[in-house]
Amino acid sequence: MAFRNLTRSLFQLTKRTNINQRLYSSIQYSPQYRKFEITQRYFSIRKFSSIQTNDNAYRDLDTFLQKEIQLEKTAQKHPTQLPNIQDFQVETKGPEVTLTRQVGDDKITVKFNVTNTVNTSESEQDLNLNATEQEQQSNNAPTQLKSRPTFTVDINRGNQILSFLCSYLPNEDPDTRNQHGGIENEQKPDGEQGHFLEDFQIDEFAIHEGEWNDKVYSSDCSVIDGDLYDKLLNLLEEHGIGEEFANQLSDFSTAYEHRQYIGLLEKLQKFVKK
Structure with a gap:
């Protein structure tokens, strides 16, 4: 996990500083250079034996995966049983997760996908650090990866469905939490x-x-009345979709995404061994 954090940080740093760019020929197309371009098209820049490259690449990747898979399994916080989401039945299919519960006459369905949902608490200032400073910080206090997926909530009453598209508030922007009258996060009692x-x-x-498709009109909640927004939040709260649910969903999604990632590495390892 630590290697995965460092790799992603270095990739982001490299991308932001634009030091890893492809170098193209500065010669522009014109008739006088046509002959040169045709000749250059058949000129090999790197001369490697394709058989040797494939063998070495697969062997090197397999060796790396053996260590990486073991490290990821060691870093798992929930290796045998996924975290509980109170009062909800959980169904999984690949990266897709469906949660259901009954509240009176209403059926509640929550759906999300863990693909590309992992992020960190890094701020823009963290991304501007040079590689040496990031490496020192990763050694002292490794960044915790968390899955915070966008999710939908359906409240089914009879033949109609009230649907919500929800997303997690950014950790680095506490002002956003108060945009619609929300409360800033407090530290957990365990003092982490x-x-x-x-x-x-x-x-x-x-x-x-x-x-719910493109033929259904939906309203952007950033432009609706603030009191209406608060009442919609209260409605979700009464159906079990509140702050405690948000914490449990994030914990579950983090553990499940990690399990999916390890599964992907194991599939990759089987592929390179063929």
């Missing part, structure tokens, strides 16, 4: 440094029959 309670916002909502 830098670990704050999660919270979410409603991005869109709609009422529809059948599937």
Whole structure:
């Protein structure tokens, strides 16, 4: 996990500083250079034996994966059982997760996908650090990867569905948490440094029959009345979709995404061994 954090940080730093760019020929196309371009097209820049390259690349990748998979398994916080999401039944299919519960006459369904949902608490200032400073920080206090997926909530009443599109509030921007009257996160009772309670916002909502698609009108919650937004949050809270749910969903998603990532590495290892 630590290697995965460092690799992603270095990739972001490299991307921001623009030091890893492809170098193209500065010669522009014109008739007088046509002959040169045709000749250059058949000129090999790197001369390697394809058989030797493939063998070495697969062997090197396999050796790396053996160590990496073991490190990732050692770093798992929930290696045998995934975290619990209270009062919800959980179904998984690949990266997709579906949560369901019954509240009176209402059926609640929450759906999300863990693909590309892992982020860190790094700020823009952290990304501007040079490689040496980032390496020192990673050795002293490694960044914790967390999965904070966008999710949908469906409240089914009869033949109609009230749907919400929700997303987690940015950890590095506490002002965003107060945009619609929200409360800033507090530290957990266990006193973990830098670990704050999660919270979410409603991005869109709609009422529809059948599937929620492009033919259904939805409203952007950033432009609706503030009191209406608060009442929609209260409605979700009464159906079990509140701050505690947000924390449990993030913990579950983090553990499940990590399990999916390890599974992907194991599939890659089987592929290179063929």
